[in-house]
Amino acid sequence: xxxxxxxxxxxxxxxxxxxxxxxxxxxxxxxxxxxxxxxxxxxxxxxxxxxxxxxxxxxxxxxxxxxxxxxxxxxxxxxxxxxxxxxxxxxxxxxxxxxxxxxxxxxxxxxxxxxxxxxxxxxxxxxxxxxxxxxxxxxxxxxxxxxxxxxxxxxxxxxxxxxxxxxxxxxxxxxxxxxxxxxxxxxxxxxxxxxxxxxxxxxxxxxxxxxxxxxxxxxxxxxxxxxxxxxxxxxxxxxxxxxxxxxxxxxxxxxxxxxxxxxxxxxxxxxxxxxxxxxxxxxxxxxxxxxxxxxxxxxxxxxxxxxxxxxxxxxxxxxxxxxxxxxxxxxxxxxxxxxxxxxxxxxxxxxxxxxxxxxxxxxxxxxxxxxxxxxxxxxxxxxxxxxxxxxxxxxxxxxxxxxxxxxxxxxxxxxxxxxxxxxxxxxxxxxxxxxxxxxxxxxxxxxxxxxx
Amino acid sequence: xxxxxxxxxxxxxxxxxxxxxxxxxxxxxxxxxxxxxxxxxxxxxxxxxxxxxxxxxxxxxxxxxxxxxxxxxxxxxxxxxxxxxxxxxxxxxxxxxxxxxxxxxxxxxxxxxxxxxxxxxxxxxxxxxxxxxxxxxxxxxxxxxxxxxxxxxxxxxxxxxxxxxxxxxxxxxxxxxxxxxxxxxxxxxxxxxxxxxxxxxxxxxxxxxxxxxxxxxxxxxxxxxxxxxxxxxxxxxxxxxxxxxxxxxxxxxxxxxxxxxxxxxxxxxxxxxxxxxxxxxxxxxxxxxxxxxxxxxxxxxxxxxxxxxxxxxxxxxxxxxxxxxxxxxxxxxxxxxxxxxxxxxxxxxxxxxxxxxxxxxxxxxxxxxxxxxxxxxxxxxxxxxxxxxxxxxxxxxxxxxxxxxxxxxxxxxxxxxxxxxxxxxxxxxxxxxxxxxxxxxxxxxxxxxxxx
Numbered sequence: 013x014x015x016x017x018x019x020x021x022x023x024x025x026x027x028x029x030x031x032x033x034x035x036x037x038x039x040x041x042x043x044x045x046x047x048x049x050x051x052x053x054x055x056x057x058x059x060x061x062x063x064x065x066x067x068x069x070x071x072x073x074x075x076x077x078x079x080x081x082x083x084x085x086x087x088x089x090x091x092x093x094x095x096x097x098x099x100x101x102x103x104x105x106x107x108x109x110x111x112x113x114x115x116x117x118x119x120x121x122x123x124x125x126x127x128x129x130x131x132x133x134x135x136x137x138x139x140x141x142x143x144x145x146x147x148x149x150x151x152x153x154x155x156x157x158x159x160x161x162x163x164x165x166x167x168x169x170x171x172x173x174x175x176x177x178x179x180x181x182x183x184x185x186x187x188x189x190x191x192x193x194x195x196x197x198x199x200x201x202x203x204x205x206x207x208x209x210x211x212x213x214x215x216x217x218x219x220x221x222x223x224x225x226x227x228x229x230x231x232x233x234x235x236x237x238x239x240x241x242x243x244x245x246x247x248x249x250x251x252x253x254x255x256x257x258x259x260x261x262x263x264x265x266x267x268x269x270x271x272x273x274x275x276x277x278x279x280x281x282x283x284x285x286x287x288x289x290x291x292x293x294x295x296x297x298x299x300x301x302x303x304x305x306x307x308x309x310x311x312x313x314x315x316x317x318x319x320x321x322x323x324x325x326x327x328x329x330x331x332x333x334x335x336x337x338x339x340x341x342x343x344x345x346x347x348x349x350x351x352x353x354x355x356x357x358x359x360x361x362x363x364x365x366x367x368x369x370x371x372x373x374x375x376x377x378x379x380x381x382x383x384x385x386x387x388x389x390x391x392x393x394x395x396x397x398x399x400x401x402x403x404x405x406x407x408x409x410x411x412x413x414x415x416x417x418x419x420x421x422x423x424x425x426x427x428x429x430x431x432x433x434x435x436x437x438x439x440x441x442x443x444x445x446x447x448x449x450x451x452x453x454x455x456x457x458x459x460x461x462x463x464x
Numbered sequence: 465x466x467x468x469x470x471x472x473x474x475x476x477x478x479x480x481x482x483x484x485x486x487x488x489x490x491x492x493x494x495x496x497x498x499x500x501x502x503x504x505x506x507x508x509x510x511x512x513x514x515x516x517x518x519x520x521x522x523x524x525x526x527x528x529x530x531x532x533x534x535x536x537x538x539x540x541x542x543x544x545x546x547x548x549x550x551x552x553x554x555x556x557x558x559x560x561x562x563x564x565x566x567x568x569x570x571x572x573x574x575x576x577x578x579x580x581x582x583x584x585x586x587x588x589x590x591x592x593x594x595x596x597x598x599x600x601x602x603x604x605x606x607x608x609x610x611x612x613x614x615x616x617x618x619x620x621x622x623x624x625x626x627x628x629x630x631x632x633x634x635x636x637x638x639x640x641x642x643x644x645x646x647x648x649x650x651x652x653x654x655x656x657x658x659x660x661x662x663x664x665x666x667x668x669x670x671x672x673x674x675x676x677x678x679x680x681x682x683x684x685x686x687x688x689x690x691x692x693x694x695x696x697x698x699x700x701x702x703x704x705x706x707x708x709x710x711x712x713x714x715x716x717x718x719x720x721x722x723x724x725x726x727x728x729x730x731x732x733x734x735x736x737x738x739x740x741x742x743x744x745x746x747x748x749x750x751x752x753x754x755x756x757x758x759x760x761x762x763x764x765x766x767x768x769x770x771x772x773x774x775x776x777x778x779x780x781x782x783x784x785x786x787x788x789x790x791x792x793x794x795x796x797x798x799x800x801x802x803x804x805x806x807x808x809x810x811x812x813x814x815x816x817x818x819x820x821x822x823x824x825x826x827x828x829x830x831x832x833x834x835x836x837x838x839x840x841x842x843x844x845x846x847x848x849x850x851x852x853x854x855x856x857x858x859x860x861x862x863x864x865x866x867x868x869x870x871x872x873x874x875x876x877x878x879x880x881x882x883x884x885x886x887x888x889x890x891x892x893x894x895x896x897x898x899x900x901x902x903x904x905x906x907x908x909x910x911x912x913x914x915x916x
Contacts, residue, residue, distance in 0.1 A: 258778075262808045271779065322885075326710070327723065332800050336791035343785045352787060354803045355886025356714045412881060413872040416865040425861050428884030432893055433774075434807030441884055 013182065015044040016227040017192065017214030020051020020059060022288040023134045026094030032138065033145050035229070035291050036187065042227070044181070044217050045149075045189045047138055048210040049130020050087060060087060060130040068126035072119045081109070088133055097140045105133045117201075120165040124194070124204045131191035131210060139189035149187040157181060157188070159195035159216060161203050168195055168203035170216050170275065178220025190217060211272035218283075219275040226276050227295075229288045234296040235260070237311045237459050242451045247459050251297045252310045259401040259437040260313045273298070302403060309402040309411065309458045314451050316444040317365045318350070318395040320428075321376070324358040325386040334384065335359060341379045345372050350397075351439070353430055357387075360428075362395070362441070395427065396444040398451065399437050400458070406435040414457050415440070422446075422453035465634065467496040468679040469644065469666030472503020472511060474740040475586045478546030484590065485597050487681070487743050488639065494679070496633070496669050497601075497641045499590055500662040501582020502539060512539060512582040520578035524571045533561070540585055549592040557585045569653075572617040576646070576656045583643035583662060591641035600638040609633065609640070611647035611668060613655050620647055620655035622668050622727065630672025642669060663724035670735075671727040678728050679747075681740045686748040687712070689763045689911050694903045699911050703749040704762045711853040711889040712765045725750070754855060761854040761863065761910045766903050768896040769817045770802070770847040772880075773828070776810040777838040786836065787811060793831045797824050802849075803891070805882055809839075812880075814847070814893070847879065848896040850903065851889050852910070858887040866909050867892070874898075874905035 018032050036042045049060040063084050070077035085106060092102045112125045135151050142149035158177025161168035174195070181188060192210025194202055205212045211228065218226035234248040235257075252260070254277045261270035276283055277300070286295035328334050335352070338359060342349060351362040373391060380389050405411050412431060415438065419426055428441030442450055470484050488494045501512040515536050522529035537558055544554045564577045587603050594601035610629025613620035626647070633640060644662025646654055657664045663680065670678035686700040687709075704712070706729045713722035728735055729752070738747035780786050787804070790811060794801060803814040825843060832841050857863050864883060867890065871878055880893030894902055 259808055274778070277778075324886075326726070326729075332798070333791070333795045335801075335804060336788050336795055339785070339788035339791065343788055346784070348784050350808075351806045352804055353882055353885040354805075355882070355889060355891070356711055356802075358886045360885045406879070407877065409875055409877050410872040412878050413865070413868040416868045420862040420865040423861055425859065426864050426883065427858070429864060429881045429890075430805055430807070430884075431878065432880030432882075433805040433812045434810045437807060438881075439807070 013043045013221060013223050014039070014041045014225045014227055015046065015214055015218040015221065015223040016042045016229060017046040017210060018048065018138075018229045018288060019210065019231070020048040020061075021231040022051075022229050023047050023049075023138065024051045024053045024057075026091055028288065029091065029095055029138060029141055031288050031291075032229075033141055033147075035288065036142060037145060037147060038291075041224070043187055044221055044223065045135075045138065045187060046192045046210060046214040046217055047131060047134040047189065048192055049134055050091065058083075060084060060133075061127060063087075064127050064129055065123075068123040071113060071126070072122060084129075085109070088137070091137060095137065095141050095144075097137060097144055101136055101140050104136060105129075108132065121201055121203075124165045125202045127204050128191070128194040128202055131193045133191075135189045135191035139187075142187060142189070147187055148185065149189055150184075152181075152188045152190045154190060154194055154213070155196040155200070157190050157217070158220070159190075159213065160198060161195035161205075163197045163201065164203060166204055167206050168197075170195065170212075171198075174216065175220045178217060179222065182221050208272060212275075215272050215274065215276040215283075218281050219279040222279065223281055226281050226283045227286055228283060229286050229291075231287060231289060232285070233287045233290055233293040235285055235311070238451055238455045239314060242314070242448050243455045246455060249296050249311055250294060251299060251302060253299060253302050253403055253436075255436050256310050256401050256403060257298045259399055259434065260311050262313065262315075262399060308404040308408050309400055311401050312451060312454050312458065313399045313401065314396060314447055316394075316396040316447060318397055318441070319363050319365055319368060320392040320395055320441075321349075321361040321363060322358065322388065322390050322392060323360075323380060323384070323386045324355075324388040325384065326357055328357045328359065328386075337384060338380065341376055341383065345376055347372060347376065351430055353428060362397070362428075365393075394444040395441050396447040396450075398440040398442065398447075398454070400440075400454070401437045403436045405438065406432075412438065415454060418453040418457040419450055422449045424450045424453070465495045465673060465675050466491070466493045466677045466679055467498065467666055467670040467673065467675040468494045468681060469498040469662060470500065470590075470681045470740060471662065471683070472500040472513075473683040474681050475499050475501070475590065476503045476505045476509075478543055480740065481543065481547060481590060481593055483740050483743075484681075485593055485599075487740065488594060489597060489599060490743075493676070495639055496673055496675065497587075497590065497639060498644045498662060498666040498669055499583060499586040499641065500644055501586055502543065510535075512536060512585075513579060515539075516578050516582055517575075520575040523565060523578070524574060536581075537561070540589070543589060547589065547593050547596075549589060549596055553588055553592050556588060557581075560584065573653055573655075576617045577654045579656050580643070580646040580654055583645045585643075587641045587643035591639075594639060594641070602636075602638050602640055604633075604640045604642045606642060606646055606665070607648040607652070609642050609669070610672070611642075611665065612650060613647035613657075615649045615653065615655065617655055619658050620649075622647065622664075623650075626668065627672045630669060631674065634673050660724060664727075667724050667726065667728040670733050671731040674731065675733055678733050678735045679738055680735060681738050681743075683739060683741060684737070685739045685742055685745040687737055687763070690903055690907045691766060694766070694900050695907045698907060701748050701763055702746060703751060703754060705751055705754050705855055705888075707888050708762050708853050708855060709750050711851055711886065712763050714765065714767075714851060760856040760860050761852055763853050764903060764906050764910065765851045765853065766848060766899055768846075768848040768899060770849055770893070771815050771817055771820060772844040772847055772893075773801075773813040773815060774810065774840065774842050774844060775812075775832060775836070775838045776807075776840040777836065778809055780809045780811065780838075789836060790832065793828055793835065797828055799824060799828070803882055805880060814849070814880075817845075846896040847893050848899040848902075850892040850894065850899075850906070852892075852906065853889045855888045857890065858884075864890065867906060870905040870909040871902055874901045876902045876905070 067080035192213035519532035644665035
């Protein structure tokens with residue numbers, strides 16, 4: 013039994029939904045289908061969820077929302093008409109929208125209910141379409157599926173009792189189409205997950221029904237060894253482990269929300285990233301353990317948008333509690349950080365730029381000056397991080413040498429190296445401007461140069 | 465005006481003291497002389513300070529101490545007789561010892577007063593000897609010199625008012641011989657510095673009198689580029705900066721107590737390490753700033769005896785306060801640590817083995833398990849650290865490449881790299897067993913291979 017999740021681009025219009033129908037028909041193991049809300053049909057297009065958020069905000073602010081409403085309904089009308097499914101489906105969707113809007117409930121709960129309409133409608137349309145192409149299929153509301161969540165609008169967490177209820181769905185004979193992105197509290201309130209939440213639903217259902225495979229259909233053939241915007245047509249990764257995926261996702265591999273995979277990872281269910289537009293491509297498998305660790309570097313992720321907070325103080329390493337106090341200052345400003353490389357008398361904190369506002373930065377700096385009395389405290393901007401990832405790397409002599417040689421050849425000054433804390437990755441910090449030549453050179457050494 | 469400090473081996477016997485006399489005579493700038501207690505004359509010998517500690521312990525425990533007393537007095541008799549200085553000096557030393565023993569004072573203060581006899585006697589002997597070779601010289605007690613310290617027996621800290629008093633000593637016409645290792649509280653109690661404290665006195669005097677140079681006479685010609693126990697006759701370092709010295713001292717460069725240099729460093733007074741047995745050798749200069757940064761790697765320090773506490777937890781980097789809580793646990797057990805390299809979901813803490821007892825280790829591990837609920841927590845032993853040091857390193861492309869290539873050639877597996885937190889060093893962690901081949905290969909690449 014497989015769980016297949018289809019993202020926004022896979023359900024964006026009738027043409028895409030027909031491809032989805034083909035894919036489901038082709039493999040009778042695809043019993044549990046999870047869908048996103050319709051995404052963009054082209055670059056200029058809107059996502060239905062964004063339009064629903066506009067609608068919701070207008071509604072709770074007592075502004076006019078008719079235009080948003082008609083755009084949303086228009087979009088669903090187009091899809092259902094082109095697919096040739098029963099008119100009843102569109103009426104059902106419209107009715108759901110009106111009843112959500114009319115219901116008396118607090119604003120944040122109302123917003124969640126409105127946001128969820130996209131996925132819910134996708135599931136209704138797809139299940140009906142599957143029936144028209146001769147498959148036995150039902151729409152299954154998350155409440156009936158047993159997806160029970162915490163009472164946190166926009167950031168619901170799955171509750172453990174969900175899984176045993178989900179497991180009973182294995183006895184259902186037909187294909188079940190479940191909308192992604194939301195669940196219900198014990199007392200029946202609709203709550204959405206964080207954004208990207210259809211991946212979460214897919215992963216939860218895969219864990220719950222103990223699927224043999226969780227297929228995640230997107231619009232790329234696979235996960236690439238490096239960022240395809242930097243290297244033209246890079247090699248594809250055929251298989252990687254959860255741990256490798258996690259490290260790659262950290263810096264720039266945004267195929268999906270890697271945290272969404274936790275429920276599937278916990279049950280050691282293999283995941284496959286596939287392309288709705290090219291379903292015969294093998295895709296990328298994400299597994300608990302790899303069979304062969306021969307090729308130990310699987311991918312190189314990179315991302316810009318980092319800064320470094322540098323603090324130095326003579327004899328820092330004799331000062332008990334220095335690091336702890338520094339982290340407390342960051343914590344009090346609600347700033348989370350990525351890494352904390354330290355020298356004898358220096359400590360650097362690598363922070364994503366989105367964690368720092370100029371106000372927070374100056375507050376943090378003045379508190380550090382006041383409380384820690386350092387010799388130096390400053391922030392360096394425009395840092396890019398490179399993560400070379402692969403299980404087995406730690407026990408292979410020469411990986412660091414290959415990497416540093418590649419960067420030196422490309423004339424890239426290495427601002428930072430962090431190896432050894434993680435056993436599946438090695439991190440480099442460089443000037444953001446150098447990122448393209450750095451990645452190109454690393455790609456060449458690790459994936460093209462077969463002599464080494 | 466120079467301050468010259470002579471260590472234990474330089475004042476160990478009459479032969480050595482005669483060399484010291486020659487050295488002082490040769491340069492009329494050597495106005496302030498600081499001396500240690502007599503050290504070992506050969507490998508099997510004892511240090512006078514150790515014997516004084518035995519004496520002190522026996523005394524406060526009401527045990528017999530006559531034997532220790534006669535060994536100590538015998539040693540001073542031998543020195544004064546061979547030097548041919550006035551008998552009055554030996555009598556003065558004996559009288560001082562008896563009056564210290566008879567004085568009514570608390571035990572810890574008594575112990576400090578006894579420990580200080582070695583340096584005090586050296587200074588009396590040397591000043592008298594200098595007069596016999598025709599120099600104008602006086603013994604100067606630290607109280608009269610103005611070395612005022614905090615009331616912390618065995619760990620006295622210099623008080624800032626000392627410096628202006630010391631500055632007035634510039635007006636004294638003669639050579640002043642000051643015993644190292646101790647000072648006096650405001651109310652006149654003798655207090656010793658921490659062990660190695662003659663270096664501290666030298667550094668304080670150099671800062672106080674605003675010396676043009678602080679000469680630190682030892683028994684080696686200079687600071688070496690690498691540990692001479694690993695590489696035979698390694699190249700000498702002619703000049704290095706305070707910052708470089710500090711990083712080198714951290715791991716294995718124990719020429720002296722680097723913390724002792726802080727008072728001199730703060731006043732930017734240059735320091736020169738010289739050899740009493742070969743005073744014409746240029747020695748090693750330690751300066752605030754280097755003129756030429758051409759040769760950017762100045763030395764490679766190494767040390768064994770480290771362990772790593774490794775903690776991993778899925779999604780650790782989203783958990784605000786994780787690092788802070790971990791450091792708090794270590795702090796509560798009074799464990800200070802060296803470095804904290806971190807991955808996405810992992811954090812390692814590098815700890816010197818002397819910081820961890822088995823009891824502390826198991827306490828820390830169980831508290832981490834309980835409070836942080838990690839996926840993994842374990843301790844790895846037998847780590848060696850290598851520190852490649854040099855100002856200007858950060859802006860030189862290819863240093864990391866050279867280092868990793870050297871280690872790879874030597875077939876050394878790099879367990880850890882930490883570069884970028886300090887701007888003058890790069891740190892590698894390797895298996896302790898690999899340390900010799902690693903240092904030999906690095907030495908070859910950075911100091912012998914002139915083609916690079």
